[in-house]
Amino acid sequence: MSLPEKGRILPREFYSKATEHVARDLLGKILIRRVGKKFLGGIIVETEAYFGSEDPASRAKRGGDLKRTLYGEVGVALVYGIHTHWMFNAVAHPEGKGGAVLLRAIQPILGIDEMMKIRGCNSIYMVASGPGRLTRALRIDKRFHKKPLYVKRYGLWIEDRGIEIPDSQIARDARIGVSEDLDEPYRFFLKDSPYLSRPPKKK
Numbered sequence: 672m673s674l675p676e677k678g679r680i681l682p683r684e685f686y687s688k689a690t691e692h693v694a695r696d697l698l699g700k701i702l703i704r705r706v707g708k709k710f711l712g713g714i715i716v717e718t719e720a721y722f723g724s725e726d727p728a729s730r731a732k733r734g735g736d737l738k739r740t741l742y743g744e745v746g747v748a749l750v751y752g753i754h755t756h757w758m759f760n761a762v763a764h765p766e767g768k769g770g771a772v773l774l775r776a777i778q779p780i781l782g783i784d785e786m787m788k789i790r791g792c793n794s795i796y797m798v799a800s801g802p803g804r805l806t807r808a809l810r811i812d813k814r815f816h817k818k819p820l821y822v823k824r825y826g827l828w829i830e831d832r833g834i835e836i837p838d839s840q841i842a843r844d845a846r847i848g849v850s851e852d853l854d855e856p857y858r859f860f861l862k863d864s865p866y867l868s869r870p871p872k873k874k
Contacts, residue, residue, distance in 0.1 A: 678830030683821045686745035686763040690770030693763035694720035694859050698841060699834035702777055704809040705826040711786050711809050713777035713799060714834065717860040717867050719846045721760070723769025728849035731769055740817060742769035748827065750816040756803030759811045761820055761829070775847070775858075776800045778866040779808075801868040836861065842871055 678701055686693055695718075703712035723731045723741060730737040730751060740749050740762060749760040749771045764770035777799045779786055786798050786808040799805040806812065811827065818825040842862035845852055847869060862871055 678832035680821060680823065681746075681829045681831055683746040683819070685821075686761060687765060688763065689765060690722055690763050690768070690772060691720040691855075691857055691859075693761070694718040694772045694857065695841065697761070697772060697774070697829070698859060698861060699836040701780070701830040701832050701834075702774065702809070703781065703828055703830060704811065705823070706782075706785075706810055709782050709785055711782035713779040713781065713866075715774060715776075715829075716778050716864040717774075717776035717858070719773040719775060719859070720857040721771055721773060721846075722853075723764075726853060727851040728846060728853070729769075730771075738769070741771055744819075746819055746821045748811075748815045748818050748820055750806075750811065750813050752813070753803075757806040757812050758802050759806050759815070773802060774805060775802050776860075776864075776866055776868045777805060778864065796865050800866050804868075844872065 697715050697718050700715050701712060702715055721729045731741045745762050747762050749762050751758055760771040760773045762771045779795055779798050790798050790808050792798050799808045815827050820828050840861055842860055843856040844858045845856050846858045860867055
């Protein structure tokens with residue numbers, strides 16, 4: 672896939688739509704992490720939408736800082752730990768609502784060798800295929816919590832480089848690893864991508 676050298680960083684307003692719309696629209700966007708003089712990152716191929724207190728799988732259920740962040744400023748990172756892994760989300764919701772998009776997988780395109788070295792992984796398909804693998808490969812941790820993703824100052828941002836993803840290439844499914852889910856499927860992914868955290872269910 673041929674990409675232009677430079678993209679347009681997604682503005683704060685991009686994240687002020689319905690959370691599920693942002694989750695869908697992030698597919699094909701480029702997640703970039705600057706580490707020193709190196710750039711790591713890739714094409715977002717899998718996301719999940721999470722909502723406010725009405726969502727049984729939402730971190731808002733736990734109250735405290737995570738709930739405040741979910742209902743707070745859009746376009747900032749929400750980072751929390753599960754077991755030994757960091758989960759990286761982009762806070763996204765309309766005014767008066769709560770929500771965030773979990774980034775589950777990317778197709779590596781920048782700093783591939785460095786990401787493979789960081790992960791101790793020799794398969795490009797496994798380097799960032801899962802939320803924990805993604806954060807480890809890109810060295811994303813708690814220090815990015817609440818940092819804005821619409822500026823480059825903090826070394827983590829999301830760009831639009833003109834990749835158009837038609838609806839025919841996108842599939843939806845139930846969210847992964849939740850004990851109680853909503854009726855609607857809020858996992859979004861490129862159905863033909865080999866970089867997913869989990870392959871699509873066979874019909």
